[in-house]
Amino acid sequence: MSRFLTHHAAALPSTVPFTGPETLERRQGRAFRARLGANESLFGPSPRALAAMQAAAAEVWKYADPENHDLKQALARHHGCKPENIVVGGGIDTMLGLLCRLTLEPGTPVVTSLGAYPTFNFHVAGYGGALTRVPYAGRHEDPAALLAAAGAQTARLLYLANPDNPMGSHHPGRVIEDLVANLPPETLLLLDEAYADLAPPEAIPAIAADHPQVIRFRTFSKGYGMAGARVGYAIAEPGLALAFDKVRDHFGMGRIGQIGALEALRDQDWLAQIRRNIEAGRDRMGRIARANGLEPLPSATNFVTIDTGRDGDFARAVLAGCQERGLFIRMPGVAPLDRCLRISLGPEAALDVVEEILPQALRAAGG
Amino acid sequence: MSRFLTHHAAALPSTVPFTGPETLERRQGRAFRARLGANESLFGPSPRALAAMQAAAAEVWKYADPENHDLKQALARHHGCKPENIVVGGGIDTMLGLLCRLTLEPGTPVVTSLGAYPTFNFHVAGYGGALTRVPYAGRHEDPAALLAAAGAQTARLLYLANPDNPMGSHHPGRVIEDLVANLPPETLLLLDEAYADLAPPEAIPAIAADHPQVIRFRTFSKGYGMAGARVGYAIAEPGLALAFDKVRDHFGMGRIGQIGALEALRDQDWLAQIRRNIEAGRDRMGRIARANGLEPLPSATNFVTIDTGRDGDFARAVLAGCQERGLFIRMPGVAPLDRCLRISLGPEAALDVVEEILPQALRAAGG
Numbered sequence: 001m002s003r004f005l006t007h008h009a010a011a012l013p014s015t016v017p018f019t020g021p022e023t024l025e026r027r028q029g030r031a032f033r034a035r036l037g038a039n040e041s042l043f044g045p046s047p048r049a050l051a052a053m054q055a056a057a058a059e060v061w062k063y064a065d066p067e068n069h070d071l072k073q074a075l076a077r078h079h080g081c082k083p084e085n086i087v088v089g090g091g092i093d094t095m096l097g098l099l100c101r102l103t104l105e106p107g108t109p110v111v112t113s114l115g116a117y118p119t120f121n122f123h124v125a126g127y128g129g130a131l132t133r134v135p136y137a138g139r140h141e142d143p144a145a146l147l148a149a150a151g152a153q154t155a156r157l158l159y160l161a162n163p164d165n166p167m168g169s170h171h172p173g174r175v176i177e178d179l180v181a182n183l184p185p186e187t188l189l190l191l192d193e194a195y196a197d198l199a200p201p202e203a204i205p206a207i208a209a210d211h212p213q214v215i216r217f218r219t220f221s222k223g224y225g226m227a228g229a230r231v232g233y234a235i236a237e238p239g240l241a242l243a244f245d246k247v248r249d250h251f252g253m254g255r256i257g258q259i260g261a262l263e264a265l266r267d268q269d270w271l272a273q274i275r276r277n278i279e280a281g282r283d284r285m286g287r288i289a290r291a292n293g294l295e296p297l298p299s300a301t302n303f304v305t306i307d308t309g310r311d312g313d314f315a316r317a318v319l320a321g322c323q324e325r326g327l328f329i330r331m332p333g334v335a336p337l338d339r340c341l342r343i344s345l346g347p348e349a350a351l352d353v354v355e356e357i358l359p360q361a362l363r364a365a366g367g
Numbered sequence: 368m369s370r371f372l373t374h375h376a377a378a379l380p381s382t383v384p385f386t387g388p389e390t391l392e393r394r395q396g397r398a399f400r401a402r403l404g405a406n407e408s409l410f411g412p413s414p415r416a417l418a419a420m421q422a423a424a425a426e427v428w429k430y431a432d433p434e435n436h437d438l439k440q441a442l443a444r445h446h447g448c449k450p451e452n453i454v455v456g457g458g459i460d461t462m463l464g465l466l467c468r469l470t471l472e473p474g475t476p477v478v479t480s481l482g483a484y485p486t487f488n489f490h491v492a493g494y495g496g497a498l499t500r501v502p503y504a505g506r507h508e509d510p511a512a513l514l515a516a517a518g519a520q521t522a523r524l525l526y527l528a529n530p531d532n533p534m535g536s537h538h539p540g541r542v543i544e545d546l547v548a549n550l551p552p553e554t555l556l557l558l559d560e561a562y563a564d565l566a567p568p569e570a571i572p573a574i575a576a577d578h579p580q581v582i583r584f585r586t587f588s589k590g591y592g593m594a595g596a597r598v599g600y601a602i603a604e605p606g607l608a609l610a611f612d613k614v615r616d617h618f619g620m621g622r623i624g625q626i627g628a629l630e631a632l633r634d635q636d637w638l639a640q641i642r643r644n645i646e647a648g649r650d651r652m653g654r655i656a657r658a659n660g661l662e663p664l665p666s667a668t669n670f671v672t673i674d675t676g677r678d679g680d681f682a683r684a685v686l687a688g689c690q691e692r693g694l695f696i697r698m699p700g701v702a703p704l705d706r707c708l709r710i711s712l713g714p715e716a717a718l719d720v721v722e723e724i725l726p727q728a729l730r731a732a733g734g
Contacts, residue, residue, distance in 0.1 A: 001606050002555075002610055004607065005610055012614070014609065016612060017617065020432055022432035023432070038430055040428050040430060042428060044425070045428060057424065057627075060412055060624075061593065061594055062402070066390075103372060104373065119618075156371060188371040212369070226428065239369045240371065240372075243376060245381050249458075249460050249464060250383050250460075251385070251458070254595060256420070256424070
C-alpha cells in the first residue's frame with residue numbers, strides 16, 4: 001500500500017464490481033463458445049455506425065470534440081429536449097461516478113435496491129456515501145419502499161433502474177412518474193435507463209428534461225451494440241447537466257465512439273431490427289428455460305433472467321458448470337435474487353450453445 | 368445551479384482547461400486549414416494499429432478487457448518492468464484525475480510549475496488540493512525551486528513534465544534522477560512523460576519502476592498518433608499501481624483503443640519514422656520562425672514553442688490572427704511564458720500553412 005493514499009482511498013476495498021470474461025478465459029485457458037454474461041449486443045452495431053467508426057479510425061490522431069456538440073444536438077432532437085439538457089460521457093459507469101462525485105460527501109445518504117447495479121455501489125463507496133439497500137419486491141425494485149427509505153434517510157440520491165438489471169423486469173412508466181411526483185425534496189432520482197431502447201414503450205415514463213429532481217442515464221452499449229465504444233449520456237435540467245463540466249474529463253471521449261454514436265442514432269431502422277431480434281431471442285430463451293424445468297422471467301431488456309426455483313448455491317453451481325463448459329453467463333449477486341441466472345440474448349448460434357450446455361450444467365449441479 | 372451539488376462541487380469554476388478546435392471552428396463558421404494547436408500527431412497512427420482498430424470496430428459490441436491484460440504485459444516487456452507496475456487508463460488526463468483522487472484531500476499541498484499543464488491544476492482543484500506554482504527558470508521547469516517548494520509545503524504531489532509542455536524544453540535524465548534522490552519523504556513525484564517517445568534518449572531518467580516516490584505517465588496520444596483513442600498508462604510501484612483499481616472505471620477503456628495501442632506498441636518502426644518526421648518538422652519550423660524574426664526554442668517534443676520576443680498581448684494578437692486565418696495553434700496561458708506561441712509539427716502541407724499565415728498574423732499584430 002502506497003503511503004501517499006488518502007485515508008479514505010487506503011480504506012477502500014480492492015474488489016471490483018465485475019470480473020471480465022477475458023479474465024475467466026485466461027483462468028480456464030480457453031475462449032468461451034458463447035459470451036452471454038455482460039448483456040452486450042451480439043447483434044453488433046449498425047453497419048452504418050460501423051462504417052463511420054472505421055472511417056473515423058483514420059483520424060484517430062485527433063482528440064474528440066470536447067463539447068460533444070454534434071452528438072448533443074442529435075440527442076436533443078431525438079429526445080425532444082434542449083442540448084443543454086444533455087451530458088455526454090464515456091458510458092453510464094463513468095457518468096455514475098461523476099454524479100456521485102458531484103453530489104456525495106462522506107456520509108451523504110444514498111438509497112438503492114439490494115441486488116441492483118453494483119457499479120453504482122462501487123462509486124457511492126468510492127465517494128464515501130452511506131448506502132441504504134431496499135429489498136426487491138419479488139422480481140421488481142420496490143418504488144414505495146425506495147421512496148420510504150429515501151424519506152427516512154433524507155437521501156441525496158435514489159437509484160432506480162427501469163427496466164431493471166439484473167432481473168429484467170420493468171415498471172410501467174406511470175409508476176415511475178408517481179415515484180417522481182412523491183420524491184422527498186432533498187432527493188435526486190437517478191433513473192438508469194440503460195435498457196430503455198429495448199423496453200416496451202409503456203415502460204418509459206414521461207418526465208420533463210428540465211425536472212429538477214431527475215437525471216436519466218442512457219447508453220449506446222446495449223441496444224446500439226457499442227459497449228466497447230464507451231458512449232453514454234444523461235438527460236437532466238441544465239443546472240445539473242452543466243455541473244458535469246466542472247469535473248468531467250473534457251478530452252476523455254473517444255473520437256471513434258463519438259462519431260459512431262452519432263451515426264448509430266441516425267440509424268433507427270437498425271435499432272428497430274435489434275428490438276425484433278431481441279424479442280425473438282426472448283421467446284427462444286423462454287422455451288429453453290421451460291424445457292429445462294426453469295422459469296424465464298418476463299424481460300424488457302436484452303437478457304432473460306431465469307429463476308432456478310432453488311437457492312443461490314444451486315444457481316452458482318449451475319453458473320460454474322455453464323462457464324467451465326464454455327458458456328459465459330452471470331447471475332445476481334445477493335439473496336434472494338441469486339436463485340436466478342442471467343443470460344444475455346443473441347443470435348441463434350449463441351442460443352444453440354445455451355440449449356446445449358444449460359441442461360448439462362443443471363444435471364452436474366444436481367438439478 | 369442544482370441544489371444537489373456538494374458545497375465543494377458548487378464552488379468549482381465552470382472554466383475548462385482547453386477550448387477544442389471544433390468549438391473555435393463553429394464560432395468562426397469554417398474549418399481550420401491546419402490543426403496544429405493540440406499537439407496531435409498529424410502523421411497519424413501506425414498503419415498496423417489502424418488496421419487493428421478497424422478490425423476491432425466490428426467487435427465493438429464487446430466491452431474491453433477490464434484488466435487490460437495483454438496491453439499491460441506488452442508495456443511491461445517494453446519498459447523492462449512487471450505488469451504489476453503498469454496502470455492502463457483512458458489517457459493521461461483521466462489518470463491525473465485518478466491520482467489526485469487517490470492522494471488528495473481538501474487542503475493537501477501540491478506543487479507544480481506556473482504555466483505547466485493546466486489539466487493537472489483542474490484535477491487538483493477538483494479534489495480540493497492546495498496548489499503552489501513555482502515559476503519557470505527561463506524556458507525550463509526549475510527542479511531546485513520545485514524541490515524547495517515541495518519541502519516547504521510538505522507537498523503530497525510534485526508535478527513535473529519532462530519533456531515540458533508548453534515550452535518543449537527538457538532536462539537531461541540525470542537532472543530528474545537528482546530531483547528524485549532529493550525528494551522530501553512526504554512527496555510523490557508525478558513525472559509526466561507524455562512526450563518521452565519523441566525526446567532524445569538522454570532526456571529519459573533511469574528510475575526503478577518500483578521506486579516508492581515516483582509515478583510516470585505515458586500516452587499513445589502523442590508519438591503513437593492515437594489521441595482520439597484515449598489510451599495512457601502509468602508506471603509505478605505495485606502498491607500505488609494497484610490502488611487505481613479502487614477507483615478506476617474498470618470497464619471504461621474503449622476496446623478499439625485498447626487493441627490499437629497493443630498493435631501500435633508492436634510497430635516500433637513506425638514510431639522511429641515519426642521521430643524522423645518530427646525532427647524534420649522541427650528544422651523547418653525553426654526556419655519559418657527565424658525567417659519571421661522569431662526565436663524557435665529547442666524542442667524535445669512534437670511541437671515548437673516560438674518566442675515572439677514581445678509580451679503576452681502581442682502573442683495573443685498573433686495567435687488570434689493565425690486562428691482567424693485558418694491556422695489552429697495555442698500558446699502558454701500565463702506570463703512570462705505567454706510571450707510564446709506553441710505550434711505542433713506535422714507534414715509539409717501543414718507547415719506550408721504556417722509559413723503562409725504566420726507572417727500575415729505577425730504583420731496584423733504590428734510585429
